[in-house]
Structures are given as C-alpha cells and as structure tokens.
Amino acid sequence: MDIETRIRRRRDDGSRLIRDYEALSPVAHVDDPSGRGPAFERLLDHLDPVFDGRLPPNGYVHGDFGAGKSAVVTALFAHLTRLSADAGAVIHTSTRVAAPSSPAFAYVDLREAASEFAVHRAVLDAVTEDPIPEHGVSTADLRARLHDRFGGSDPGAVVAVDHVDDPDALGADALVDLFAGLPSGVSWLAVGRGPPASTPLTDYTARSIRIDPYRRRMLLDVLMARSSAGLARQGLDHDLARRLADWADGNAHDALAALFVAADRAEREGRTRLTEADVDVAIEGMPRPSVSLARVLTLPANKQRVLRALVDLDSADRDSVTATADAIAARPGVDLSRGTVERFLYELAETGVLDRVKAPRSGKGRPPSRVELRFPSAVFRRLYDLRG
DNA sequence: GATCCACGGGAATACACGGATG
DNA sequence: CATCCGTGTATTCCCGTGGATC
Secondary structure, eight states: OOHHHHHHHHOOOOSSSBBOHHHHHEEEEEETTTOOOOHHHHHHHHHHGGGGTOOOOOOOOOTTTSHHHHHHHOOHHHEEEEHHHHHHHOOOOOOSSSSSSOOOOEETTTTTOOOOOHHHHHHHHHOOOOOSSSSSOOOOHHHHHHHHSSSSSSSOOOEEEEEOOOOOOHHHOOOOOOHTOOTTHHHHHHHHOOGGGGGGGGGGOOOOEOOOOOOHHHHHHHHHHHHHHBTTOOOOOOOOHHHHHHHHHHOOOHHHHHHHHHHHHHHHHTOOOHHHHHHHHHHOOOOSSSHHHHHTSOOOOOHHHHHHHHTSGGGGGGGGGGHHHHHTTTTTTTTTHHHHHHHHHHHHHTTEEEEEEEEEOOOSSOOOEEESSSSOHHHHHHHHTTOO
C-alpha cells in the first residue's frame, strides 16, 4: 500500500464500508499476485536466457479466465522492466550513447492496441523514450523503426502480447503475419485462454506455459487480502469469503466482481460489514459466464458511453434492440446517431459483451431481440464513474 | 499532404408470418 | 400438403467522409 493510500484511508471516517474501490476492483492487478509463485517460476524459467543477455524463444502462456494470467505477466514484466532500468542496462533513445547489454521488455495488451498500427506503436513506445506519433505515420513506417532498432546487434526485446484470443482483438492470422514481420531481435510471449492446440501461434513457439486456476485456498487469500485493503476492518467475514471462493470456482475475476457487488450493496444500505444476504444477492446477480470487466473498460470510449447509458435504462426501454437504441441515443451525454448506437449494440452482442435473447414478438415482422449484460452492472457503473 | 480510425448511412440479406398457389 | 411470395422487421455488411495529428 502506498503512502497516499494510507493517508486517504486514515482520513476516511469509520462509518464507511468501502475504503478503496481500486483495491477491490477485479480490473486492478496487484504488484505481487499472491499464490501465483509456481507460475512466476515457470515464466522465469522460460525467460532465463535474458539473464545472460540473450533472447528467449517465442512462447505461449495459457489458462482459464480468471486464473491470473494477466496479473502474473503484467507484474513480472513490470519488475523486469524496472530491474533492467535500474541496472542501467537499457538506454532507449534513438540517439542512444551506449548500447544496452540485455534485452528490453514490453507488455502489450491487445485490448488497448486494437490494430496492427497500434501494436507496433505500443511496442515502440515501451522500448524507447522518444514519443511515438499516433497519426500521420504509416504502419510500415513504424515497422521500419523496429527493424532499425532490433535488426542488428541490439540485444533485442521480449514482448508480452496479452489477450491474443480476445474477440475484439486482431485475429490469429493477422497476429501470425504481424509477428512474422517483426525483426529477429524481437521475441514474443503470447497470452491467451485457449489451449496451445487452439491457436496457430503455437506453430511458432518453443514452449507453452499453463497457468492453473486458483486453488480454493489461494482464492480465499486473494479475497481476504483485497478486502483488508479495500474495506473497513472486519468488513468481510471469513465464512462469507469462503462462500465467494467456493462459488467462483477458481476464477479470481468473478470472485472479486461478486465481492465488489456485495460490498456495493452493503454500503448502499448503510452497513459497515457484509451480510450473508449481500453475498447471496451478489452471486445471484452475477452473469455466468461473464465477460471480463477489464475488457468492458477498455472498449472504445463511445461504446463504453453507450453501455453506461444502457445500465441505467428502465427495463421498459429494453424490450428490443431498436427501443434500447432509441432510449440510449436520446440520453444526454450520448451524442451518437440512433443508427450508430444500434450498430454498437449489435457489435457488442456479437463479441460477447452483451447477450441477445429472443424477445416476445410484438406484432408483425421478424421478432425483435433484447440485450442483456454479460457483466455485473454495479461494478461497471462504479468503475466507469470513478474514471470520470 | 499523409495517416489512422471512428461514425454515419444505407444497401443487402435474413427471418417470421400469413396467404396464395400448384 | 409443400412451396412460393409479399410485407414488415431485424440484422449484417460495407464504404465514404471527416476529425485529429504529425
């Protein structure tokens, strides 16, 4: 916990249950994910060559939703980046005075880098200090810069590429092409949910590393750690945590999301401790399978705006996609055309952020469908509003 | 002037149904 | 009875335009 957080918590009055939303957020990854030691070890084994200044081969990290893949990989790459910076090993300007002596590290989230251009840009941005333009320069141009940097005697870079099988991300074929176009001095570590056999990427990897789902005991630790960081003292009873952990069945995302919903409910009702009912209602209302809130919160701004309006709609306005689009487009703050909102809704359903269910037909023509959320609305609402 | 990308708009296609047709 | 057709919606698909930035 950093100093600012400590001060903020000290200042909070004792009557509030939720002290720190960020600490409860299923989207936030902590610096040192508890209980993932073995996964760290296996990743370090894979990356071992970098400690001799050499490049490891390409790899693929896989595991179920909520197993902690992103948590482990982001934490590990953050540490490695820091270490190599501290060691002065990396000097990354285009006019560098000394050549670095060991590989650089970059973490790229395909949810945020949604095009070939954006991926190239993200890699460059991570390994250089120079600002990289966002416009006015072609993708080929950026690729050329990467070749300039990593084509020759430079020790190269290891790039973690997260969420390779995200429905909104570049497709597998595009990724294969993209990786093939990278200079030989770049080694990649793809991260996805699917087993190795499910992606053509593994045709180009030397190793696959599986991250197992959280064991019950570990998930319990995660819940207790997060609630002690984010809730009032004694806010979460051990038995209730166990109940959440049992229900979540190894999925840390869902466990934390449910905890968040339960805490939100308790707080709204003025309590300073979670009750069994809070947890029951939260679990009851969790869509399963759910879509990652991190995914929802990295959607393009206007799509999030549409979703933000959607979660506040009365059910009366949600009888059909058309009606929903009308209601959303009419809201202040959403200045998209009705047609665009409607298209967004279809697209969001297509990629699994929303669900389309048959609605009772109302008169003539093709029967309409209705959209339902695949994520807990309370969590999205809070986190979205928190970000202003 | 170049580049990327989000929007808007609308054409094309799919679907459901009832009635007409063979 | 099986099929086709017309009508009214729903859904998908595609592409030109323009803003923002370099």
